[in-house]
Amino acid sequence: MSTQGKVYVYKRQGKKKTSYTYCIEVGRNPLTGKRKRTYKGGFRTATEARRSAQKLLNRLLLGKNIIESDITFSEFASEWLDDRKSSLKLATIYNLGSTIDIANRYFAKVKMKDITPYEYQQFINDYAQKVKYSTLKTRHHIIKSIFNYAVKFNIILNNPTLEAELPKITSMKKDVTDLYLTKEELQDFLCFVKYKRYGGPTDFFYPLCVTLAYTGMRIGEACALTWEDIDFNKKTIFIHSSLFAKNYTFYKKQDTPKNESSIRHIIIGETLATVLQDWKKLQLRLRLKNGGLANKVDKEDYVFTKFTRSNNGKRKEIVVIPNAVRNIFDYMNKKGTYPKHMHAHILRHTHVSLLAETNKISLEAIQERLGHSSDRITREVYLHVTDKTKQNAAKVFEDYINNNGDKMATNLK
Numbered sequence: 023m024s025t026q027g028k029v030y031v032y033k034r035q036g037k038k039k040t041s042y043t044y045c046i047e048v049g050r051n052p053l054t055g056k057r058k059r060t061y062k063g064g065f066r067t068a069t070e071a072r073r074s075a076q077k078l079l080n081r082l083l084l085g086k087n088i089i090e091s092d093i094t095f096s097e098f099a100s101e102w103l104d105d106r107k108s109s110l111k112l113a114t115i116y117n118l119g120s121t122i123d124i125a126n127r128y129f130a131k132v133k134m135k136d137i138t139p140y141e142y143q144q145f146i147n148d149y150a151q152k153v154k155y156s157t158l159k160t161r162h163h164i165i166k167s168i169f170n171y172a173v174k175f176n177i178i179l180n181n182p183t184l185e186a187e188l189p190k191i192t193s194m195k196k197d198v199t200d201l202y203l204t205k206e207e208l209q210d211f212l213c214f215v216k217y218k219r220y221g222g223p224t225d226f227f228y229p230l231c232v233t234l235a236y237t238g239m240r241i242g243e244a245c246a247l248t249w250e251d252i253d254f255n256k257k258t259i260f261i262h263s264s265l266f267a268k269n270y271t272f273y274k275k276q277d278t279p280k281n282e283s284s285i286r287h288i289i290i291g292e293t294l295a296t297v298l299q300d301w302k303k304l305q306l307r308l309r310l311k312n313g314g315l316a317n318k319v320d321k322e323d324y325v326f327t328k329f330t331r332s333n334n335g336k337r338k339e340i341v342v343i344p345n346a347v348r349n350i351f352d353y354m355n356k357k358g359t360y361p362k363h364m365h366a367h368i369l370r371h372t373h374v375s376l377l378a379e380t381n382k383i384s385l386e387a388i389q390e391r392l393g394h395s396s397d398r399i400t401r402e403v404y405l406h407v408t409d410k411t412k413q414n415a416a417k418v419f420e421d422y423i424n425n426n427g428d429k430m431a432t433n434l435k
Contacts, residue, residue: 031044043064045060045061063136066140070140090177093177094129094133095129096126099125099126111276135178135179139182159188166181198402208235211231211362212235220360225305229300229301231369233247233294238369238370238377239261239288239393240367240393246264247325254295258288261288269345298325317338327342371400374400375404377391378407
């Protein structure tokens with residue numbers, strides 16, 4: 023008598039909890055005559071186990087394979103990432119790898135087929151206590167993609183992440199004005215940086231901050247700039263690459279920046295052009311002082327470089343990587359040397375706010391200049407500033423009418 027399709031559910035009593043496992047009779051091996059069974063455990067209730075088993079049973083009755091692979095999460099996630107590396111930027115590969123590392127802390131040696139919705143929910147609940155909601159959402163999306171890929175190629179039959187609920191993480195909503203500097207604050211900050219009141223010996227920091235504030239470019243784009251990208255005659259900067267760096271041991275200039283819309287020419291004014299020309303002269307003087315081109319590490323003629331002491335006591339010239347810039351901002355914030363919490367991206371947002379304040383440039387034109395077609399923060403800052411401008415415009419209009427009220431009343435008689 024055939025037992026194919028028969029489902030068994032039994033209880034497992036562990037040290038900490040009770041779980042349920044199902045077993046489905048798949049049939050017999052035609053060569054050996056031995057029974058073939060598929061198992062899955064870790065369910066909280068017998069009903070949950072039977073419901074999951076029924077999905078497999080339906081596939082079996084349709085003549086489809088229901089034997090899942092024994093590959094572990096760590097092994098499969100590594101293969102999943104390898105399949106994508108050729109078409110991804112280094113920063114994306116690094117972020118995906120970081121997500122896999124986090125999931126590996128929980129599931130590295132667990133077979134893909136043995137990870138249940140309940141166990142995945144436990145992972146989500148635990149991880150949610152350590153990160154912001156946006157980070158949790160991003161990590162969950164990546165892990166869900168890994169399991170979707172496994173289902174697609176019959177490594178597993180069901181994706182345990184689909185029913186996961188992301189805990190709502192309450193966080194203080196930031197005021198929009200915290201995202202950017204006013205014109206007066208920007209002038210104060212650049213003066214503060216120019217005279218090195220932040221306590222750093224870095225000569226590149228002032229021209230870099232001016233560049234970020236006057237163009238709105240991303241920190242990775244600024245670090246990737248070479249002097250060939252700047253045309254002082256036409257007053258333009260060509261942005262076509264980005265610098266990815268884990269640290270000074272591994273960094274690389276990428277051929278393209280964040281996305282296609284990021285490749286652009288930015289028109290600059292006399293102020294930024296003068297700051298960059300002055301920096302170029304200082305950079306050359308520092309280069310000669312520190313051994314000339316012989317001590318220059320990178321082949322590229324990067325705009326922003328710094329000079330550090332190597333193991334043999336000689337000073338070498340190296341490109342400024344985004345991490346080095348972040349370290350300066352972190353130092354400023356930790357020491358409280360500047361009254362407002364600062365980071366490189368706040369200068370990008372500041373560029374948006376000051377362009378919007380003129381009330382002459384559209385959101386679309388600003389986004390094109392920034393190399394971003396749809397950025398939530400850009401839109402939020404722009405709308406906030408333009409709303410304030412609209413309110414001022416209404417007040418100016420009413421003041422004008424009221425100040426000329428007598429003349430108008432006379433004309434109406």
